[in-house]
Amino acid sequence: MRSSLALGIRFLRAFSRDSWYRGFILLLTFLIYTSYHMSRKPISIVKSRLHQNCSELIRPFNDTHDPNDTTWCDWSPFDKSNYKELLGAVDNAFLVAYAIGMFISGIFGERLPLRYYLSAGMLLSGLFTSLFGLGYFWNIHVLWYFVLIQICNGLVQTTGWPSVVTCVGNWFGKGKRGFIMGIWNSHTSVGNILGSLIAGIWVSGQWGLSFVVPGIITAAMGIVTFFFLIEYPEDVDCSSPQHHSGPEANQNYPENPGNSPYCHQESSLETTTRCSKEPSAQPAAISFFGALMIPGVIEFSLCLLFAKLVSYTFLYWLPLYIFNVAHFNAKDAGDLSTLFDVGGIIGGILAGLISDYTNGRATTCCVMLILAAPMLFLYNHFGQNGIVSSIVMLIVCGALVNGPYALITTAVSADLGTHKSLKGNAKALSTVTAIIDGTGSIGAALGPLLAGLISPTGWNNVFYMLISADVLACLLLCRLVYKEIMAWKSSLSKEAGYKEI
Numbered sequence: 001m002r003s004s005l006a007l008g009i010r011f012l013r014a015f016s017r018d019s020w021y022r023g024f025i026l027l028l029t030f031l032i033y034t035s036y037h038m039s040r041k042p043i044s045i046v047k048s049r050l051h052q053n054c055s056e057l058i059r060p061f062n063d064t065h066d067p068n069d070t071t072w073c074d075w076s077p078f079d080k081s082n083y084k085e086l087l088g089a090v091d092n093a094f095l096v097a098y099a100i101g102m103f104i105s106g107i108f109g110e111r112l113p114l115r116y117y118l119s120a121g122m123l124l125s126g127l128f129t130s131l132f133g134l135g136y137f138w139n140i141h142v143l144w145y146f147v148l149i150q151i152c153n154g155l156v157q158t159t160g161w162p163s164v165v166t167c168v169g170n171w172f173g174k175g176k177r178g179f180i181m182g183i184w185n186s187h188t189s190v191g192n193i194l195g196s197l198i199a200g201i202w203v204s205g206q207w208g209l210s211f212v213v214p215g216i217i218t219a220a221m222g223i224v225t226f227f228f229l230i231e232y233p234e235d236v237d238c239s240s241p242q243h244h245s246g247p248e249a250n251q252n253y254p255e256n257p258g259n260s261p262y263c264h265q266e267s268s269l270e271t272t273t274r275c276s277k278e279p280s281a282q283p284a285a286i287s288f289f290g291a292l293m294i295p296g297v298i299e300f301s302l303c304l305l306f307a308k309l310v311s312y313t314f315l316y317w318l319p320l321y322i323f324n325v326a327h328f329n330a331k332d333a334g335d336l337s338t339l340f341d342v343g344g345i346i347g348g349i350l351a352g353l354i355s356d357y358t359n360g361r362a363t364t365c366c367v368m369l370i371l372a373a374p375m376l377f378l379y380n381h382f383g384q385n386g387i388v389s390s391i392v393m394l395i396v397c398g399a400l401v402n403g404p405y406a407l408i409t410t411a412v413s414a415d416l417g418t419h420k421s422l423k424g425n426a427k428a429l430s431t432v433t434a435i436i437d438g439t440g441s442i443g444a445a446l447g448p449l450l451a452g453l454i455s456p457t458g459w460n461n462v463f464y465m466l467i468s469a470d471v472l473a474c475l476l477l478c479r480l481v482y483k484e485i486m487a488w489k490s491s492l493s494k495e496a497g498y499k500e501i
Helices: 002-040 042-050 083-111 114-137 143-157 160-171 177-184 187-202 209-228 269-277 288-292 297-325 330-358 361-382 387-417 428-457 459-475 478-500
Strands: none
Touching (some): 002 042, 002 143, 002 160, 002 177, 002 209, 042 083, 042 114, 042 187, 083 143, 083 160, 083 428, 114 143, 114 160, 114 209, 160 387, 177 387, 187 209, 288 297, 288 428, 297 330, 297 387, 297 428, 330 361, 330 387, 361 387, 361 459, 361 478, 428 459
């Protein structure tokens, strides 16, 4: 009796310790990627400051511009009539570099210690973000400087996403992955909101600080990451998570008891510790084409391309759209645009909850994408009729647009990266995540580029482009949705059969 009681106490202590470490890793990776996204947001806020309607402003007494100069308040080289194309070029310098770098980043992420890889990436990202803002204080007016900084920043920011998803995947099993990662993935929206609010403080004055301050915070977070990130549960003698359930999962681990589900079903604390510590041969990193062959990777990657096209168009152009259409000032437009990200937090959590309950990741994404298309149309035509309608529609659009995006980049990526066909090879997670998000980043680059090219013809055409992208994203999931519906029907038939027996 005493031995059973002692064993129970020791088990509870171990469980509490495991939970504490898992909570700590979830919080730390949340803050890490919040910092990454916070440093991306200022450019969308500062856009409206780089090119303004100077006729509405009062010239300062010490102004040296020609009295007939109608662009005296603009920041050269964005004072030209083609300023939207130039701003689009600055956006795409970052996004194209990010998309290209993402395919390579996952390969490096599998082969390098994540703590060093993430720390270096955050320090460099903080540096390049600050350098963009220092262009204001150094009085730089050449386009190539801003483009070059954005290219470098885009490349180093690719260190973030595959690394944090891999780290979280190492610590958490598949059980409530959609819900947990739905909450965790709100770091994207929280980072956007913080970036908007911080940039908004200085956007009307010394706008360079809108970049320098987020850059310093990101670099500081890189130092914290170096000292405190723990890559694997085994590094601190915690038990490994169970990535699969069911009888087929047990067949995937015949030679690796450290990863076996039976390690987590044993009631003995000694057995759990032995299983997590027992040495085993490290699996080889999966190839790029091997990761592509995992069922569902191609469909979800292409779907994310169009979903991210819509999301990033809002990320980079929504404040300018509000500034031009609703005629708010730069700070108020930036503050109002954060409501889209508030909706994104709600949408990500809802998508995770629903997909966990229904076990239908593709169907959840498809339904939200179908609902997003008419909401985008309504927001464009009626969203600026009043502040209340604008707030409500921005939140709803944010939820429906960012819900599928959040689900695919987190829970779906982790599901596919630990797919049963990999036979327990967790090293595939970083590559699968990089492929899915890298493909999505192509859409992230295309969206703002197309918005910059189309917006001179009217904002209505930009929204028609976004609605078309949403519909295409939905169509790409049709095969997976059909498979999920068939699986549900099969499950219901079996349940009916059991009841009859």
